[in-house]
Amino acid sequence: MTTKPSAQAARAEYARRINRVLNYIDAHIDQPLDGAHLADIANFSRFHFHRIFAAWMGETLGSYAQRRRLEKAALRLACGSHETVLETALATGFQSGEAFARAFKLKFGCTPSAWRDSTPQRLKAQAAAIGQPTGGQESNPDQVFGNLHQEGEGVFGESGGSYRPMDEIAMEVRIIDLPKARVAYQRLIGPYGPAIGEFWRAAIAPWMHSNGLGDQTCYGIGYDDPSITPVDKCRYDACVEVPAHFVAGGQVDTQVLPGGRYAVAAFKGKTEGLANAWTWLTREWMPSSGLQCDDRPCFERFSAATAFDVRTGEFSCDICIPVRAL
Structure with missing residues (x-):
């Protein structure tokens, strides 16, 4: 007979699995992120994974991945890199500079170039x-x-x-x-x-x-x-x-x-x-x-x-x- 884990132990196991997904997303931010593969990493049902992730994180998998891509791009731009805006876009998983610029301005209220230029004042x-x-x-x-x-x-x-x-x-x-x-x-x-x-x-x-x-x-x-x-x-x-x-x-x-x-x-x-x-x-x-x-x-x-x-x-x-x- 198997013993049912306590609620605390179950939550700890959920946290461990979700953290593995978050770590994987950050390590592969420049690549397409397949929900089925992420479900396998977490050892959750592929059918239920999106619902589990959203309930645990308070945002959908797609929203989380988009937010992390934009945040990582903002950090790269602020670090004084000599890469172009397009190179930053591709390095953070965007398929084109245009799509990146639209998403970036929607989130941060300015263009990627303006964000980089304003870094000294912001710091x-x-x-x-x-x-x-x-x-x-x-x-x-x-x-x-x-x-x-x-x-x-x-x-x-x-x-x-x-x-x-x-x-x-x-x-x-x-x-x-x-x-x-x-x-x-x-x-x-x-x-x-x-x-x-x-x-x-x-x-x-x-x-x-x-x-x-x-x-x-x-x-x-x-x-x-x-x-x-x-x-x-x-x-x-x-x-x-x-x-x-x-x-x-x-x-x-x-x-x-x-x-x-x-x-x-x-x-x-x-x-x-x-x-x-x-x-x-x-x-x-x-x-x-x-x-x-x-x-x-x-x-x-x-x-x-x-x-x-x-x-x-x-x-x-x-x-x-x-x-x-x-």
Whole structure:
């Protein structure tokens, strides 16, 4: 006799399957996306998959894929790439420049070329807004972590902080090759900010310790730009490096973070300063580096055992940005 899974276990399994589909879509955004194949990836009925996806994600599969294509295109245009608008369109799954331009203007209210040209002004406005009160702090994409052994207030640095001018920030940036990393992860979908710290503290830290992973390398991956993606759709993965024999279960799944060339900057300071560091790297350092971002995810990498200094309240991590030549 089989045992019926609990409602919580069933939801965890649904989350794992849907996340595999979301990961696949991002990895194949330049290709046609077949619903039947995506249903097979999720191991759901082909007949019911579209209904399941829409109920779970709050948008249809077609709407989700179109949104992700446009968001990825907006990021490519903003990263200072020398590719043409047509090349951006084809790289994000559009069949023609005309179709891309129409869809882009409908979503963002301007042409792709105008979006790219206005990037410096948009980044400046975003930087100036850091630390301004927004209620839920939805404009602050801090990715935070604290001492797993620490209890109490202030561990995750949840205040928004205040903006510092970019010329006050100086970070040493190394261009290095990072190996692939097999990680176990749990995904949070919703606004960045304090919710991420609570996610690590309430869900990830206890899970790590119960599985003997308290000393492993961790990765925080924010996939979306809140100025482009609706804040309630932003995706964040809390990742922990695991050995090859590790078997995932519950809400936890595994994935492989791609290796390759990254720009890596060591951050040390209050967690509210992370947003300033990210802004400096993307607004100041990247345009003068002779490099550009590619489509691999950016992340923060840190040691769970040593990331947080209890004496100083400082957080240490490597900010890692995937790069390629212009």
